[in-house]
Amino acid sequence: MKALGIPFADRIEPFLKPVNWEEFRAFSPSGQVPVLLDGDRTIWDSLGITLYLAERHKGVWPKDEAARAFAMCAVTEMHGGFSALRNQCPMNVGVRVEQEGQDAALTKDVARIRELFEEGLERFGGPWLGGPDFTAVDAFFAPVAYRVRTFGLDVGKGQAWVDHVIAHPAMQEWEQAALAETWREQSHEAEIGAAGRITEDFRQ
Template identity: 60%
Template sequence: MKLIVANKNYSSWSLRPWVLMTTLGIPFEEEQVQFAGLDNHADFRRFSPTGQVPVLVDGARTVWDSLAIALYLGERFPAVWPADPDARAFAMCVAAEMHGGFSALRNDCTMNVGVRVEPRPMRGALQRDVARVAELLEEGLTHFGGPFLAGPAFTAADAFYAPVVFRIRTYGLPMGPLAALWVERMLALPAMRAWEEAALAEPYREEGHEQELAAAGTITADYRDSA
Protein backbone atom coordinates (compact mmCIF):
# COMPACT_ATOMS: atom_id res chain seq x y z
CA MET A 1 0.00 0.00 0.00
CA LYS A 2 1.03 3.58 -0.62
CA LEU A 3 -0.03 6.50 1.56
CA ILE A 4 0.08 9.94 -0.06
CA VAL A 5 0.56 12.78 2.42
CA ALA A 6 1.48 16.46 2.33
CA ASN A 7 3.95 18.57 4.33
CA LYS A 8 4.34 17.15 7.82
CA ASN A 9 4.55 20.59 9.42
CA TYR A 10 1.07 21.56 8.23
CA SER A 11 -0.95 18.52 7.17
CA SER A 12 -3.07 17.44 10.12
CA TRP A 13 -5.31 15.21 8.01
CA SER A 14 -2.27 13.31 6.66
CA LEU A 15 -1.00 12.68 10.17
CA ARG A 16 -4.01 10.58 11.16
CA PRO A 17 -3.49 7.50 8.91
CA TRP A 18 0.29 7.93 8.92
CA VAL A 19 0.60 7.69 12.70
CA LEU A 20 -2.04 4.94 12.80
CA MET A 21 -0.28 2.74 10.28
CA THR A 22 3.20 3.48 11.62
CA THR A 23 2.31 2.79 15.25
CA LEU A 24 0.43 -0.42 14.45
CA GLY A 25 3.16 -1.67 12.13
CA ILE A 26 0.95 -1.72 9.04
CA PRO A 27 3.41 -1.71 6.12
CA PHE A 28 3.13 1.09 3.57
CA GLU A 29 5.16 3.20 1.20
CA GLU A 30 4.99 6.95 1.77
CA GLU A 31 4.70 9.52 -0.99
CA GLN A 32 4.81 13.19 0.00
CA VAL A 33 3.39 15.99 -2.11
CA GLN A 34 4.04 19.59 -1.26
CA PHE A 35 1.40 22.23 -0.58
CA ALA A 36 1.65 24.91 -3.25
CA GLY A 37 -0.93 27.09 -1.49
CA LEU A 38 -4.03 26.86 0.65
CA ASP A 39 -5.98 25.60 -2.37
CA ASN A 40 -4.20 22.70 -4.09
CA HIS A 41 -7.27 21.12 -5.61
CA ALA A 42 -6.17 21.16 -9.24
CA ASP A 43 -2.70 19.78 -8.52
CA PHE A 44 -3.88 17.09 -6.12
CA ARG A 45 -6.66 15.90 -8.44
CA ARG A 46 -4.07 13.91 -10.37
CA PHE A 47 -4.04 11.33 -7.54
CA SER A 48 -7.02 12.24 -5.32
CA PRO A 49 -10.68 12.29 -6.39
CA THR A 50 -11.33 15.13 -3.93
CA GLY A 51 -8.13 17.04 -4.62
CA GLN A 52 -7.13 16.54 -0.98
CA VAL A 53 -4.83 14.38 1.11
CA PRO A 54 -4.44 11.81 2.55
CA VAL A 55 -4.99 9.11 -0.04
CA LEU A 56 -4.30 5.39 0.36
CA VAL A 57 -3.49 3.47 -2.82
CA ASP A 58 -3.90 -0.29 -2.47
CA GLY A 59 -3.12 -1.86 -5.82
CA ALA A 60 -5.75 -0.65 -8.26
CA ARG A 61 -7.92 0.68 -5.43
CA THR A 62 -7.81 4.28 -4.22
CA VAL A 63 -9.18 5.10 -0.78
CA TRP A 64 -9.51 8.80 -0.01
CA ASP A 65 -10.39 10.62 3.22
CA SER A 66 -8.75 9.84 6.57
CA LEU A 67 -11.89 8.32 8.11
CA ALA A 68 -12.49 6.09 5.10
CA ILE A 69 -8.87 4.97 5.28
CA ALA A 70 -9.26 4.03 8.96
CA LEU A 71 -12.46 2.10 8.25
CA TYR A 72 -10.84 0.37 5.27
CA LEU A 73 -7.77 -0.63 7.25
CA GLY A 74 -9.95 -1.81 10.14
CA GLU A 75 -11.43 -4.51 7.92
CA ARG A 76 -7.97 -6.02 7.44
CA PHE A 77 -6.15 -5.10 10.64
CA PRO A 78 -8.27 -5.66 13.79
CA ALA A 79 -5.97 -3.55 15.98
CA VAL A 80 -7.15 -0.37 14.23
CA TRP A 81 -10.25 -0.32 16.46
CA PRO A 82 -10.65 -1.58 20.05
CA ALA A 83 -11.79 -5.18 20.49
CA ASP A 84 -14.19 -4.34 23.32
CA PRO A 85 -17.59 -3.37 21.81
CA ASP A 86 -18.14 -0.42 24.15
CA ALA A 87 -14.64 0.91 23.57
CA ARG A 88 -14.96 0.37 19.83
CA ALA A 89 -18.24 2.30 19.70
CA PHE A 90 -16.67 5.15 21.68
CA ALA A 91 -13.58 5.16 19.46
CA MET A 92 -15.68 5.35 16.31
CA CYS A 93 -17.84 8.13 17.76
CA VAL A 94 -14.94 10.33 18.84
CA ALA A 95 -13.12 9.76 15.53
CA ALA A 96 -16.25 10.72 13.59
CA GLU A 97 -16.83 13.77 15.81
CA MET A 98 -13.28 14.99 15.24
CA HIS A 99 -13.54 14.27 11.52
CA GLY A 100 -16.76 16.21 11.06
CA GLY A 101 -16.50 18.93 13.69
CA PHE A 102 -14.19 21.29 15.58
CA SER A 103 -13.99 23.77 12.71
CA ALA A 104 -13.11 26.68 15.03
CA LEU A 105 -10.20 24.73 16.50
CA ARG A 106 -8.97 23.84 13.03
CA ASN A 107 -9.34 27.36 11.66
CA ASP A 108 -8.17 29.40 14.66
CA CYS A 109 -5.38 27.06 15.80
CA THR A 110 -3.91 25.91 12.50
CA MET A 111 -1.48 23.00 12.77
CA ASN A 112 2.16 24.05 12.70
CA VAL A 113 4.28 21.43 14.43
CA GLY A 114 7.48 23.40 14.73
CA VAL A 115 6.38 26.54 16.53
CA ARG A 116 5.01 27.72 19.87
CA VAL A 117 2.38 30.44 19.92
CA GLU A 118 0.83 32.76 22.47
CA PRO A 119 -2.73 32.59 21.13
CA ARG A 120 -5.21 35.40 20.93
CA PRO A 121 -7.92 35.35 23.64
CA MET A 122 -10.28 32.44 23.00
CA ARG A 123 -13.93 33.28 22.52
CA GLY A 124 -17.15 31.58 21.49
CA ALA A 125 -16.79 28.65 19.14
CA LEU A 126 -13.09 28.09 19.84
CA GLN A 127 -13.69 27.96 23.59
CA ARG A 128 -16.44 25.41 23.04
CA ASP A 129 -14.23 23.29 20.78
CA VAL A 130 -11.33 23.24 23.24
CA ALA A 131 -13.66 22.43 26.13
CA ARG A 132 -15.24 19.60 24.15
CA VAL A 133 -11.87 18.10 23.27
CA ALA A 134 -10.86 18.20 26.94
CA GLU A 135 -14.17 16.58 27.89
CA LEU A 136 -13.81 13.77 25.34
CA LEU A 137 -10.26 12.98 26.37
CA GLU A 138 -11.08 12.89 30.07
CA GLU A 139 -14.18 10.75 29.40
CA GLY A 140 -12.33 8.13 27.39
CA LEU A 141 -9.35 7.93 29.71
CA THR A 142 -11.55 7.69 32.79
CA HIS A 143 -14.12 5.23 31.46
CA PHE A 144 -11.74 2.84 29.71
CA GLY A 145 -8.82 3.16 32.10
CA GLY A 146 -6.13 4.39 29.72
CA PRO A 147 -3.34 4.75 29.02
CA PHE A 148 -4.81 5.42 25.57
CA LEU A 149 -8.07 7.06 24.68
CA ALA A 150 -10.17 3.91 24.36
CA GLY A 151 -8.26 1.56 26.65
CA PRO A 152 -4.87 -0.11 26.97
CA ALA A 153 -3.89 -0.03 23.29
CA PHE A 154 -3.31 2.71 20.74
CA THR A 155 -6.15 2.75 18.19
CA ALA A 156 -7.70 4.96 15.54
CA ALA A 157 -9.25 7.04 18.32
CA ASP A 158 -5.79 8.22 19.37
CA ALA A 159 -4.71 8.67 15.75
CA PHE A 160 -7.62 10.99 15.00
CA TYR A 161 -6.67 13.22 17.91
CA ALA A 162 -2.93 13.16 17.12
CA PRO A 163 -3.12 16.51 15.26
CA VAL A 164 -4.84 17.98 18.32
CA VAL A 165 -1.88 16.84 20.41
CA PHE A 166 0.41 19.09 18.39
CA ARG A 167 -2.13 21.93 18.55
CA ILE A 168 -2.42 21.61 22.33
CA ARG A 169 1.35 21.94 22.63
CA THR A 170 1.71 24.69 20.01
CA TYR A 171 -0.94 26.96 21.53
CA GLY A 172 -0.81 25.84 25.17
CA LEU A 173 -4.48 24.85 25.11
CA PRO A 174 -5.91 24.03 28.56
CA MET A 175 -6.57 20.36 29.31
CA GLY A 176 -7.49 18.34 32.39
CA PRO A 177 -4.92 16.27 34.30
CA LEU A 178 -5.62 12.94 32.57
CA ALA A 179 -5.71 14.57 29.16
CA ALA A 180 -2.40 16.34 29.83
CA LEU A 181 -0.77 13.00 30.65
CA TRP A 182 -2.21 11.49 27.49
CA VAL A 183 -0.77 14.38 25.45
CA GLU A 184 2.69 13.70 26.88
CA ARG A 185 2.28 9.98 26.20
CA MET A 186 1.30 10.68 22.60
CA LEU A 187 4.20 13.06 22.06
CA ALA A 188 6.55 10.33 23.25
CA LEU A 189 5.30 7.75 20.74
CA PRO A 190 8.05 6.85 18.25
CA ALA A 191 5.72 7.57 15.33
CA MET A 192 4.83 11.01 16.65
CA ARG A 193 8.49 11.80 17.27
CA ALA A 194 9.39 10.65 13.75
CA TRP A 195 6.65 12.84 12.25
CA GLU A 196 7.82 15.82 14.30
CA GLU A 197 11.47 15.29 13.35
CA ALA A 198 10.54 15.26 9.66
CA ALA A 199 8.31 18.34 10.12
CA LEU A 200 11.11 20.31 11.75
CA ALA A 201 13.51 19.38 8.95
CA GLU A 202 11.24 20.70 6.20
CA PRO A 203 12.71 23.98 4.89
CA TYR A 204 9.63 24.78 2.80
CA ARG A 205 7.26 27.52 3.98
CA GLU A 206 3.83 27.90 2.42
CA GLU A 207 2.67 31.50 2.57
CA GLY A 208 -1.01 30.82 3.16
CA HIS A 209 -0.38 28.49 6.11
CA GLU A 210 2.12 30.94 7.56
CA GLN A 211 -0.44 33.76 7.31
CA GLU A 212 -2.95 31.61 9.16
CA LEU A 213 -0.35 31.04 11.85
CA ALA A 214 0.35 34.76 12.19
CA ALA A 215 -3.38 35.41 12.58
CA ALA A 216 -3.62 32.82 15.37
CA GLY A 217 -1.34 34.67 17.79
CA THR A 218 2.23 35.66 18.54
CA ILE A 219 5.01 33.19 17.73
CA THR A 220 7.18 32.74 20.82
CA ALA A 221 9.51 30.02 19.45
CA ASP A 222 10.27 28.49 16.06
CA TYR A 223 12.17 25.18 16.00
CA ARG A 224 11.94 24.56 12.26
CA ASP A 225 14.90 24.30 9.94
CA SER A 226 15.75 27.82 8.86
CA ALA A 227 17.33 26.76 5.53
Protein backbone atom coordinates in the same frame (compact mmCIF):
# COMPACT_ATOMS: atom_id res chain seq x y z
CA MET B 1 -0.57 2.35 10.16
CA LYS B 2 2.90 2.82 11.63
CA ALA B 3 1.60 2.30 15.16
CA LEU B 4 -0.08 -0.98 14.18
CA GLY B 5 2.83 -2.22 12.06
CA ILE B 6 0.84 -2.14 8.80
CA PRO B 7 3.46 -1.83 6.03
CA PHE B 8 3.19 1.02 3.53
CA ALA B 9 5.37 3.39 1.56
CA ASP B 10 5.02 7.06 2.47
CA ARG B 11 4.96 9.71 -0.25
CA ILE B 12 5.00 13.41 0.62
CA GLU B 13 3.21 15.90 -1.61
CA PRO B 14 4.10 19.45 -0.50
CA PHE B 15 1.47 22.16 -0.25
CA LEU B 16 3.06 24.65 -2.60
CA LYS B 17 0.15 27.09 -2.77
CA PRO B 18 -3.07 27.81 -0.85
CA VAL B 19 -5.17 25.43 -2.99
CA ASN B 20 -3.51 22.34 -4.49
CA TRP B 21 -6.71 20.74 -5.79
CA GLU B 22 -5.69 20.43 -9.44
CA GLU B 23 -2.28 18.93 -8.67
CA PHE B 24 -3.57 16.54 -6.01
CA ARG B 25 -6.39 15.36 -8.30
CA ALA B 26 -3.71 13.45 -10.20
CA PHE B 27 -3.70 10.86 -7.42
CA SER B 28 -6.68 11.71 -5.15
CA PRO B 29 -10.32 11.89 -6.34
CA SER B 30 -11.12 14.55 -3.74
CA GLY B 31 -8.01 16.58 -4.54
CA GLN B 32 -7.02 16.26 -0.88
CA VAL B 33 -4.70 14.22 1.32
CA PRO B 34 -4.38 11.74 2.90
CA VAL B 35 -5.06 9.13 0.26
CA LEU B 36 -4.15 5.42 0.32
CA LEU B 37 -3.20 3.67 -2.91
CA ASP B 38 -3.69 -0.08 -2.53
CA GLY B 39 -2.98 -1.87 -5.78
CA ASP B 40 -5.53 -0.63 -8.29
CA ARG B 41 -7.71 0.82 -5.52
CA THR B 42 -7.66 4.42 -4.38
CA ILE B 43 -8.95 4.97 -0.85
CA TRP B 44 -9.42 8.63 0.02
CA ASP B 45 -10.30 10.60 3.14
CA SER B 46 -8.94 9.76 6.60
CA LEU B 47 -12.19 8.14 7.75
CA GLY B 48 -12.54 6.15 4.54
CA ILE B 49 -8.97 4.90 4.95
CA THR B 50 -9.62 3.94 8.57
CA LEU B 51 -12.76 1.95 7.72
CA TYR B 52 -10.94 0.24 4.86
CA LEU B 53 -8.03 -0.75 7.10
CA ALA B 54 -10.35 -1.97 9.87
CA GLU B 55 -11.82 -4.56 7.49
CA ARG B 56 -8.35 -5.93 6.76
CA HIS B 57 -6.28 -5.53 9.92
CA LYS B 58 -6.75 -6.18 13.60
CA GLY B 59 -6.30 -3.44 16.16
CA VAL B 60 -7.73 -0.47 14.28
CA TRP B 61 -10.58 -0.23 16.80
CA PRO B 62 -10.45 -1.11 20.53
CA LYS B 63 -11.24 -4.73 21.43
CA ASP B 64 -13.65 -3.79 24.22
CA GLU B 65 -17.15 -3.19 22.86
CA ALA B 66 -17.86 -0.11 24.98
CA ALA B 67 -14.47 1.38 24.18
CA ARG B 68 -15.01 0.62 20.50
CA ALA B 69 -18.36 2.44 20.49
CA PHE B 70 -16.79 5.43 22.23
CA ALA B 71 -13.86 5.44 19.79
CA MET B 72 -16.11 5.30 16.74
CA CYS B 73 -18.23 8.20 17.99
CA ALA B 74 -15.19 10.28 18.95
CA VAL B 75 -13.56 9.65 15.56
CA THR B 76 -16.63 10.73 13.62
CA GLU B 77 -17.04 13.80 15.87
CA MET B 78 -13.43 14.78 15.18
CA HIS B 79 -13.81 14.09 11.48
CA GLY B 80 -16.82 16.36 11.08
CA GLY B 81 -16.46 18.95 13.82
CA PHE B 82 -14.25 21.27 15.84
CA SER B 83 -14.17 23.94 13.14
CA ALA B 84 -13.16 26.70 15.57
CA LEU B 85 -10.18 24.65 16.73
CA ARG B 86 -9.14 23.95 13.14
CA ASN B 87 -9.52 27.55 12.03
CA GLN B 88 -8.14 29.39 15.04
CA CYS B 89 -5.37 26.94 15.97
CA PRO B 90 -3.71 25.98 12.68
CA MET B 91 -1.68 22.78 12.63
CA ASN B 92 2.04 23.55 12.99
CA VAL B 93 4.35 21.33 15.02
CA GLY B 94 7.34 23.66 14.71
CA VAL B 95 6.20 26.75 16.58
CA ARG B 96 4.76 27.82 19.92
CA VAL B 97 2.06 30.49 19.84
CA GLU B 98 0.66 32.76 22.54
CA GLN B 99 -2.95 33.70 21.90
CA GLU B 100 -4.52 36.85 23.31
CA GLY B 101 -7.64 34.94 24.27
CA GLN B 102 -10.30 32.51 23.09
CA ASP B 103 -13.68 33.36 21.64
CA ALA B 104 -16.79 31.43 22.65
CA ALA B 105 -16.54 28.95 19.76
CA LEU B 106 -12.93 28.00 20.48
CA THR B 107 -13.60 27.79 24.22
CA LYS B 108 -16.45 25.39 23.49
CA ASP B 109 -14.27 23.22 21.23
CA VAL B 110 -11.43 23.04 23.77
CA ALA B 111 -13.87 22.16 26.57
CA ARG B 112 -15.31 19.35 24.45
CA ILE B 113 -11.83 18.07 23.59
CA ARG B 114 -10.97 18.03 27.30
CA GLU B 115 -14.21 16.18 28.04
CA LEU B 116 -13.47 13.52 25.42
CA PHE B 117 -9.90 13.01 26.55
CA GLU B 118 -10.84 12.71 30.21
CA GLU B 119 -13.78 10.39 29.50
CA GLY B 120 -11.66 8.04 27.41
CA LEU B 121 -8.89 7.86 30.00
CA GLU B 122 -11.21 7.48 32.99
CA ARG B 123 -13.63 4.97 31.45
CA PHE B 124 -11.12 2.69 29.77
CA GLY B 125 -8.07 3.05 31.99
CA GLY B 126 -5.60 4.57 29.55
CA PRO B 127 -2.94 5.19 28.61
CA TRP B 128 -4.70 5.54 25.24
CA LEU B 129 -8.14 7.02 24.69
CA GLY B 130 -9.72 3.62 24.08
CA GLY B 131 -7.78 1.64 26.67
CA PRO B 132 -4.41 -0.13 26.71
CA ASP B 133 -3.72 -0.06 22.96
CA PHE B 134 -3.19 2.66 20.35
CA THR B 135 -6.20 2.66 17.99
CA ALA B 136 -7.91 4.85 15.40
CA VAL B 137 -9.25 7.27 18.01
CA ASP B 138 -5.69 8.12 19.05
CA ALA B 139 -4.68 8.59 15.42
CA PHE B 140 -7.58 10.95 14.73
CA PHE B 141 -6.77 13.15 17.71
CA ALA B 142 -3.00 13.05 17.19
CA PRO B 143 -2.98 16.40 15.32
CA VAL B 144 -5.00 17.87 18.20
CA ALA B 145 -2.22 16.88 20.60
CA TYR B 146 0.16 19.10 18.66
CA ARG B 147 -2.38 21.93 18.64
CA VAL B 148 -2.66 21.60 22.41
CA ARG B 149 1.12 21.94 22.71
CA THR B 150 1.50 24.69 20.10
CA PHE B 151 -1.16 26.93 21.62
CA GLY B 152 -0.93 25.87 25.27
CA LEU B 153 -4.56 24.73 25.39
CA ASP B 154 -5.93 23.52 28.72
CA VAL B 155 -7.24 19.96 28.39
CA GLY B 156 -7.12 19.13 32.08
CA LYS B 157 -6.31 15.53 32.90
CA GLY B 158 -6.28 14.88 29.16
CA GLN B 159 -2.77 16.37 29.14
CA ALA B 160 -1.53 12.92 30.21
CA TRP B 161 -2.71 11.52 26.89
CA VAL B 162 -1.27 14.49 24.97
CA ASP B 163 2.17 13.88 26.47
CA HIS B 164 1.89 10.12 25.92
CA VAL B 165 0.89 10.32 22.26
CA ILE B 166 3.51 12.95 21.37
CA ALA B 167 6.16 10.64 22.86
CA HIS B 168 5.07 7.78 20.57
CA PRO B 169 7.90 6.84 18.15
CA ALA B 170 5.68 7.34 15.10
CA MET B 171 4.74 10.81 16.33
CA GLN B 172 8.35 11.70 17.01
CA GLU B 173 9.30 10.56 13.51
CA TRP B 174 6.47 12.66 12.06
CA GLU B 175 7.53 15.71 14.05
CA GLN B 176 11.21 15.47 13.14
CA ALA B 177 10.33 15.13 9.46
CA ALA B 178 8.14 18.22 9.70
CA LEU B 179 10.84 20.25 11.42
CA ALA B 180 13.28 19.32 8.66
CA GLU B 181 11.03 20.62 5.87
CA THR B 182 12.47 23.71 4.20
CA TRP B 183 9.54 24.84 2.05
CA ARG B 184 7.04 27.42 3.26
CA GLU B 185 3.54 28.04 1.94
CA GLN B 186 2.78 31.69 2.56
CA SER B 187 -0.94 31.41 3.27
CA HIS B 188 -0.26 28.81 5.96
CA GLU B 189 2.45 31.05 7.39
CA ALA B 190 -0.05 33.91 7.45
CA GLU B 191 -2.60 31.72 9.26
CA ILE B 192 -0.21 30.82 12.06
CA GLY B 193 0.89 34.44 12.35
CA ALA B 194 -2.71 35.61 12.64
CA ALA B 195 -3.44 33.04 15.34
CA GLY B 196 -1.25 34.81 17.90
CA ARG B 197 2.28 35.80 18.75
CA ILE B 198 4.93 33.22 17.81
CA THR B 199 7.15 32.82 20.86
CA GLU B 200 9.36 29.97 19.60
CA ASP B 201 10.18 28.53 16.19
CA PHE B 202 12.00 25.20 15.99
CA ARG B 203 11.85 24.77 12.20
CA GLN B 204 14.81 24.83 9.84
